[in-house]
Structure formats: C-alpha cells, structure tokens
Amino acid sequence: MQKFRRKYFNGRCPKCNRPRKLTLIGEDEDVGVVWLRCNKCLETHSYAVERLRKTGRVLTKSELKKRNEAMSEVAEYTPDKTYWIGQKIHHPDFDEVGEIVKKEETSGKNQMIIVEFENQGTKKLVEGFNVSA
Ligand SMILES: [Zn+2]
Incomplete structure (x- = not known):
C-alpha cells in the first residue's frame, strides 16, 4: 500500500x-x-x-531532531517563532493549549498557522513575524 x-x-x-x-x-x-x-x-x-x-x-x-524536540513539548506562542504542523502551543492570551493543524500564507506574504483550541475553536495566528522590521 x-x-x-x-x-x-x-x-x-x-x-x-x-x-x-x-x-x-x-x-x-x-x-x-x-x-x-x-x-x-x-x-x-x-x-x-x-x-x-x-x-x-x-x-x-x-x-x-529539532522537530522531534518541538513535538515532545508545548511551546509558548509568540508571533516571531516558527512552528511545525502537529506541534502543540500554549497561547498566553487564551491561556489554552492548541494543536497546529495547517499552515497558510496570506496575500501580504505573512506566514500563518491554523491552530485548533478546544475552547477557543480554530484560530489563525501569525508565525515567523519579523518584529524588528
Ligand atoms: Zn545525487
């Protein structure tokens, strides 16, 4: 198969x-x-x-190796970091852990992660955002 x-x-x-x-x-x-x-x-x-x-x-x-390490722990969400599909993140504002199910690119060339939270539902969050730009 x-x-x-x-x-x-x-x-x-x-x-x-x-x-x-x-x-x-x-x-x-x-x-x-x-x-x-x-x-x-x-x-x-x-x-x-x-x-x-x-x-x-x-x-x-x-x-x-980096991916396996990321998968084994819950990362604190900040917009400047990048994430893996399947990775779990903790969102400080929602105070909830969600799982990244998808990635997207906006028309403005921003990288987005689609995260499923149990209480908050599905959220689109920015990743890899260049804070110094
Ligand atoms: Zn070759």
Whole structure:
C-alpha cells in the first residue's frame, strides 16, 4: 500500500551532498524507511519515513531532531517563532493549549498557522513575524 500520495520529494542527496529532486522508488513500512532516487546522479538512498513531510520536503537529520524536540513539548506562542504542523502551543492570551493543524500564507506574504483550541475553536495566528522590521 502506498502511504505517500506524491512521487517527488525535495531533499539532500548524500552523494551529491546538495538539495535535489528525489523520486520515490519504494518503501518498507515494517522498517519505516523509503527509498528515494536522486534525479541528478540517479543513486538510490534510504531515508527514515519520519523525515518526509506531506509538502514533499525531506528533513535533514538535524531538522528532524529539532522537530522531534518541538513535538515532545508545548511551546509558548509568540508571533516571531516558527512552528511545525502537529506541534502543540500554549497561547498566553487564551491561556489554552492548541494543536497546529495547517499552515497558510496570506496575500501580504505573512506566514500563518491554523491552530485548533478546544475552547477557543480554530484560530489563525501569525508565525515567523519579523518584529524588528
Ligand atoms: Zn545525487
């Protein structure tokens, strides 16, 4: 059964040692790895399934580590930080913890996170806002 609906990913090829377009060749659900072939050097490498994002981006190992750390704790929400989909945040004004379900970009090029709070409902919040600008 194909778990990923996309065939192409963007990630670092270990041989080229730079970001490449990668083609999904296969996956082993039991082991939790996928095989991605570099579109440039045509070598196939295995990647941990958890490194693949639905957006098609393949996380580097240090990004994955940061993501796992972020997922394991509730972050205090401030507009200047950036967040992961699935991450839990505490909003100081609502005094409530919500889960980030989506990301969007506004027409004004602001990054937004869509957060589901149990009492407050679904809220759109700014992320990655440059406070010094
Ligand atoms: Zn390559």
